[in-house]
Amino acid sequence: MLRVVVSLLMLSGTALAASGAASLPDDARLAPVRAGLQGRIDSAAAAGLPVDALVSKVREGLAKGVDVQRIASAIMRLADDLEAAQRFVSARRSGSAAPGVVRALAEARMVGLDLAMLSSLVAADRPEQTARRAVEVLTDLSLRGYPAQRALAVVERIEVREPAALDRLPALLDTIRRDQALSPAEAADALARGLAVADSLQGAYRRAVEDERRKDNGKGSSSAGSAADGPGNSENAPGRLLKVKQPPGQAKK
Amino acid sequence: MQPPWSLPLLATLAATSWLAEAPANAQPAAIGSAEVLAGAGHDSNMFLQITPDLATAAPLVSGWFGRVAPALSGALAWPGWRLALSYRLDYRGSEAAGSMLQHEAELSLAVPALGRLRPWLGVSFGRFDAYRFPDEGFWLAGGNLGLRLELASALRLSLAYRLDRRGATDGADTLAPTAWLHQVDGRLAYRPSALFAVEIASSYLRMDSSPATGRDTFSMLRAGPDAEMQWGRLEARLGLWGGHIDDSAAGVRDAQAGVSAGLLARLAGNLDGFASFDWAVSVTSAGLATNRYSRHVLLAGVLGHITGKFTPACSPAAELSPLFQAGRVRLRAHAEQAGEVRVIGSWDGWAASTPLHPAGPPGLWEVWLDLPRGTHRYRFLVDGRVITPTEDAHTLPDDFGGRDAVIDVSERQGTP
Numbered sequence: 001m002l003r004v005v006v007s008l009l010m011l012s013g014t015a016l017a018a019s020g021a022a023s024l025p026d027d028a029r030l031a032p033v034r035a036g037l038q039g040r041i042d043s044a045a046a047a048g049l050p051v052d053a054l055v056s057k058v059r060e061g062l063a064k065g066v067d068v069q070r071i072a073s074a075i076m077r078l079a080d081d082l083e084a085a086q087r088f089v090s091a092r093r094s095g096s097a098a099p100g101v102v103r104a105l106a107e108a109r110m111v112g113l114d115l116a117m118l119s120s121l122v123a124a125d126r127p128e129q130t131a132r133r134a135v136e137v138l139t140d141l142s143l144r145g146y147p148a149q150r151a152l153a154v155v156e157r158i159e160v161r162e163p164a165a166l167d168r169l170p171a172l173l174d175t176i177r178r179d180q181a182l183s184p185a186e187a188a189d190a191l192a193r194g195l196a197v198a199d200s201l202q203g204a205y206r207r208a209v210e211d212e213r214r215k216d217n218g219k220g221s222s223s224a225g226s227a228a229d230g231p232g233n234s235e236n237a238p239g240r241l242l243k244v245k246q247p248p249g250q251a252k253k
Numbered sequence: 254m255q256p257p258w259s260l261p262l263l264a265t266l267a268a269t270s271w272l273a274e275a276p277a278n279a280q281p282a283a284i285g286s287a288e289v290l291a292g293a294g295h296d297s298n299m300f301l302q303i304t305p306d307l308a309t310a311a312p313l314v315s316g317w318f319g320r321v322a323p324a325l326s327g328a329l330a331w332p333g334w335r336l337a338l339s340y341r342l343d344y345r346g347s348e349a350a351g352s353m354l355q356h357e358a359e360l361s362l363a364v365p366a367l368g369r370l371r372p373w374l375g376v377s378f379g380r381f382d383a384y385r386f387p388d389e390g391f392w393l394a395g396g397n398l399g400l401r402l403e404l405a406s407a408l409r410l411s412l413a414y415r416l417d418r419r420g421a422t423d424g425a426d427t428l429a430p431t432a433w434l435h436q437v438d439g440r441l442a443y444r445p446s447a448l449f450a451v452e453i454a455s456s457y458l459r460m461d462s463s464p465a466t467g468r469d470t471f472s473m474l475r476a477g478p479d480a481e482m483q484w485g486r487l488e489a490r491l492g493l494w495g496g497h498i499d500d501s502a503a504g505v506r507d508a509q510a511g512v513s514a515g516l517l518a519r520l521a522g523n524l525d526g527f528a529s530f531d532w533a534v535s536v537t538s539a540g541l542a543t544n545r546y547s548r549h550v551l552l553a554g555v556l557g558h559i560t561g562k563f564t565p566a567c568s569p570a571a572e573l574s575p576l577f578q579a580g581r582v583r584l585r586a587h588a589e590q591a592g593e594v595r596v597i598g599s600w601d602g603w604a605a606s607t608p609l610h611p612a613g614p615p616g617l618w619e620v621w622l623d624l625p626r627g628t629h630r631y632r633f634l635v636d637g638r639v640i641t642p643t644e645d646a647h648t649l650p651d652d653f654g655g656r657d658a659v660i661d662v663s664e665r666q667g668t669p
Contacts, residue, residue, distance in 0.1 A: 052602070055602070056599075056602035056603060056604075057652065059602055059603040059604055060599070060602075060603035060651070060653075061653055062603075063597045063603045063606070063632075063639075064597075064603075064632060064639050064651075064653065064655060065638075065639050066653040066655075070653055070654070071653070074652045074653060077652075078652070110652060133627070136627070136628065137628070140628050140649070140659075143649045143650060144649065147406035149406070150406055150447070153446065153447060165663075167626045167627055167628075167661065167662065167663035168661070168663040170628060170661050171661040171663070174647070175282075178282070178330050178331075178332055178333075179282055179284055179328075179330045179335070179562070180330075180335070181330070181333070181334070181335035181363035181371070181373070183366065183369075183371060183401075183403050185403060185406040185407075185409075186403075186409075188447070189444065189447040190447075192446075192447030192448070193447050193448060193483055196447075196448060196483055196485060196486075197485065197486050197519045198522075203522060206522065206560065207519070207522075209284075209560055209562075210286070210523075210558050210560050213284075213286050213326065213328075213560065214288075214558075
């Protein structure tokens with residue numbers, strides 16, 4: 001009984017907090033769309049969605065001077081994505097709705113990521129903060145042009161092994177891209193191979209850089225860091241086609 | 254002798270590279286690395302790696318050898334560009350063949366991607382000396398050009414063309430002092446995951462020499478599948494190939510086949526162990542002095558490597574790039590004749606704008622912020638007008654069709 005009362009109090013508190021954060025900015029530019037926006041925000045709040053994401057998006061649009069119709073359109077889309085994200089999270093994580101995770105998933109969906117692909121990142125055993133950050137980082141990487149599946153392989157490993165390093169991941173991958181003249185997919189693969197060997201993200205970065213350098217300074221001419229690149233491969237051995245051939249019958253000195 | 258299409262192609266690449274993709278990171282960087290290989294192995298024919306011995310009385314030189322190969326390289330990386338200079342010295346010593354020394358320097362340039370196409374080009378110079386067999390020595394000077402095309406994130410095609418001028422180091426005792434070498438390599442790789450790949454590799458090589466007795470052409474074509482896999486600290490690679498050689502001077506036409514296998518173990522952060530085996534065999538033996546030609550090379554050893562990096566803080570790009578210091582972030586904007594510059598960002602839900610202050614040089618404004626960890630987006634407001642970030646800033650698309658500047662704040666800035 002006590003548990004039920006506590007749950008009801010928490011839910012009402014959440015709803016109150018949501019409704020408290022649900023007020024649109026007092027900006028005259030919003031007048032043409034205010035009623036529609038407020039209605040959508042109220043319905044989202046009633047559904048327990050993290051409406052601060054919607055309000056924040058309105059503020060962002062206003063601050064950038066975006067046309068209010070365009071803002072309204074983005075808000076409607078985001079609200080739909082929040083609902084889909086909440087259903088997705090509820091099916092995978094018991095207990096609280098994890099608003100941070102819902103918001104992160106909604107933003108991932110807005111940039112075109114398939115929620116089903118993100119299941120592993122928001123599994124029930126992942127702390128909420130870590131799951132939220134992992135999804136945010138994957139969304140960020142996707143926007144930066146990293147193929148989602150390749151980036152997911154890297155984010156999954158970091159989330160499990162070194163969650164505190166998630167923040168560094170986008171900048172680190174960009175650095176590998178720049179330093180080694182790689183495509184986003186190649187950079188993600190290089191770091192994934194490093195992560196298979198190293199104990200930390202920093203160690204994986206060093207390994208990735210060394211392996212890529214051995215692939216001839218941005219040429220990417222052969223496969224990663226394997227024995228075939230160098231040592232022992234007869235193709236690379238001294239004397240390859242060294243001989244200026246002599247006509248038949250002419251013995252060497 | 255250089256193909257007529259290569260110069261226009263180079264010029265086109267250089268010109269269109271200005272239209273290439275936006276930079277991933279505006280800061281330039283200098284990267285240096287050193288590597289030493291040390292190993293030992295057995296080679297059943299130390300001089301004739303490609304062709305079977307011709308119809309001469311030349312003996313095979315076979316035996317155990319030791320190999321030491323130090324290499325140094327330095328590179329300058331600028332968004333999309335990479336200029337690298339490398340030098341490799343390769344020493345092999347054996348009872349059978351004495352000392353052999355090859356050194357080669359290469360200057361290469363990777364230019365920004367053109368959509369899915371990533372070009373590079375380079376020039377190289379080198380020399381090979383076999384002290385007990387001086388007439389095997391040669392020098393080389395050449396250029397190469399390559400393209401990498403990402404057909405999909407898991408399917409990649411690479412093409413490379415190399416043109417070398419090669420000549421005997423001891424021109425007095427040979428009838429063919431110089432030769433042109435053309436080589437085209439193609440590789441189609443399917444990489445379903447970062448740790449596994451299968452490839453179809455092919456190579457065509459043609460060498461034209463001009464001996465006093467007339468023109469001599471040698472050509473070789475090879476193709477076959479390769480596979481590579483990584484399990485934790487162990488990498489393995491296996492390749493098969495079949496091919497054909499045609500030697501006009503010797504009257505030799507021969508089909509060949511081969512296998513190449515390699516293992517590489519990550520022993521420590523800067524140390525790898527490796528072992529490899531290559532075997533090539535003549536299939537048809539037509540026109541050969543011996544009925545069967547084959548060659549194997551076995552090699553095992555260790556590879557030590559180290560890499561360092563320097564990012565200059567005084568570069569032109571760094572002046573406007575975010576600077577991290579003592580847990581704070583400096584943002585800078587350049588706005589000539591502005592009365593007020595402010596910044597808005599995602600760190601507070603785009604709620605408030607923070608003013609920037611003149612930073613000293615005319616038109617330069619800055620602000621120091623305490624930002625929480627994570628990726629933040631921001632825009633500058635110059636006299637109330639939203640400014641689209643400059644091209645050297647790292648940007649991402651927003652939900653309104655514009656682009657935001659982006660900053661990554663982690664608990665340990667300054668790395669890598």
